[in-house]
Amino acid sequence: MSLRGTVKSNVRLAFKLIQDLGVDVILTKVSATSFNFGTNTTETTVEKTEVIRGVLIKTTKNKKDNTSLLGELLLKSEDLDDPSVYDSLEINGQTWYVYEYTDDGYVITAKISKER
Numbered sequence: 001m002s003l004r005g006t007v008k009s010n011v012r013l014a015f016k017l018i019q020d021l022g023v024d025v026i027l028t029k030v031s032a033t034s035f036n037f038g039t040n041t042t043e044t045t046v047e048k049t050e051v052i053r054g055v056l057i058k059t060t061k062n063k064k065d066n067t068s069l070l071g072e073l074l075l076k077s078e079d080l081d082d083p084s085v086y087d088s089l090e091i092n093g094q095t096w097y098v099y100e101y102t103d104d105g106y107v108i109t110a111k112i113s114k115e116r
Contacts, residue, residue, distance in 0.1 A: 011106045025054040026090040052079040068115050075108040083110050
């Protein structure tokens with residue numbers, strides 16, 4: 001087995017062993033279908049929903065505006081190609097948004113935010 005294969009195997013094992021430290025992450029991609037001029041709202045439909053396991057590393061208050069929370073989320077790279085194609089993600093019933101991420105080929109570190 002190559003070194004890359006060994007590392008990927010160990011990442012899979014690590015995510016498997018975290019058990020209750022992990023959280024279900026529901027990724028949602030929506031598409032705007034129409035605008036209702038009577039209510040001034042966009043009516044959307046869910047295009048794609050995917051559930052994967054992740055680890056919520058930390059959450060902190062946003063020091064700039066103090067009205068939002070910031071967090072860091074770890075995800076397996078093999079579970080997700082590109083987090084930026086999803087409009088939102090849900091963790092423990094709360095809606096978060098990815099504003100930045102890095103992918104080293106093994107683990108995606110996503111910086112996420114949500115309004116309080």
